Amino acid sequence: MTNTVNVTETVNSIVTVESDNSVTVTQTDNAVTVQTPGPQGPAPTTETYTVGGGTAGTQPTFSGDPLFTGQYVRVGDLVHFEIQVDFDNIETFGSGQY
Numbered sequence: 001m002t003n004t005v006n007v008t009e010t011v012n013s014i015v016t017v018e019s020d021n022s023v024t025v026t027q028t029d030n031a032v033t034v035q036t037p038g039p040q041g042p043a044p045t046t047e048t049y050t051v052g053g054g055t056a057g058t059q060p061t062f063s064g065d066p067l068f069t070g071q072y073v074r075v076g077d078l079v080h081f082e083i084q085v086d087f088d089n090i091e092t093f094g095s096g097q098y
Contacts, residue, residue, distance in 0.1 A: 044075040051083055057096020063089045 051068035054060070067086035072079055 041076055044073050046071055046073050051085075053098065055094045055096035055098050058094040060094040061091045063091055066090075 048069070048071045051066075051070040053066075053068065060066075067089055068083065070081065070083045072081040
């Protein structure tokens with residue numbers, strides 16, 4: 001990434017900043033501080049996973065494999081997840097806490 005910053009101070013202590021990226025400009029007394037953004041982290045990616053489940057009691061029954069799918073996106077410490085449950089092949093829901 002290229003970052004070009006030009007700072008010019010005029011007679012009235014007005015600071016002009018020209019940059020091709022976001023910058024923070026702080027002016028105190030006769031000093032001008034220019035801060036550019038830090039490095040960018042890795043791009044978020046979508047990962048799929050096998051959804052597990054069941055109950056603490058009688059397990060549900062299916063007419064084939066359970067139709068559960070899941071995926072998540074992780075960005076740093078933030079995780080967004082999605083679980084899809086297709087009820088088309090559930091014959092009984094079982095009992096107990098899910």
